[in-house]
Amino acid sequence: xxxxxxxxxxxxxxxxxxxxxxxxxxxxxxxxxxxxxxxxxxxxxxxxxxxxxxxxxxxxxxxxxxxxxxxxxxxxxxxxxxxxxxxxxxxxxxxxxxxxxxxxxxxxxxxxxxxxxxxxxxxxxx
Numbered sequence: 001x002x003x004x005x006x007x008x009x010x011x012x013x014x015x016x017x018x019x020x021x022x023x024x025x026x027x028x029x030x031x032x033x034x035x036x037x038x039x040x041x042x043x044x045x046x047x048x049x050x051x052x053x054x055x056x057x058x059x060x061x062x063x064x065x066x067x068x069x070x071x072x073x074x075x076x077x078x079x080x081x082x083x084x085x086x087x088x089x090x091x092x093x094x095x096x097x098x099x100x101x102x103x104x105x106x107x108x109x110x111x112x113x114x115x116x117x118x119x120x121x122x123x124x125x126x
Contacts, residue, residue, distance in 0.1 A: 009120030049108030
């Protein structure tokens with residue numbers, strides 16, 4: 001069963017922008033997630049935490065590799081989180097995954113995310 005659903009991936013040129021969206025599936029819509037975040041993984045590389053948001057108060061965390069370019073936000077009315085990606089670089093190319101937890105340590109480095117989406121591909125090339 002799908003836990004989270006991502007959308008918004010695609011192929012763009014360097015310097016371009018994309019906005020990723022994540023929402024609970026029909027199986028998780030009633031869950032009050034404490035923290036939600038975005039991770040990415042490129043072929044041959046380790047999974048990297050990109051951004052996270054403490055959903056109750058809106059505190060955000062962004063990895064140094066994307067700071068100043070990526071922004072995580074939420075829409076409580078729609079129970080949706082977003083990742084706005086600007087000034088994209090080829091090294092941003094990866095499969096991007098949405099993740100969530102109902103309790104635990106909320107940060108980009110946390111290993112306590114236990115709800116996951118299927119991923120959406122982001123490709124940045126000339």
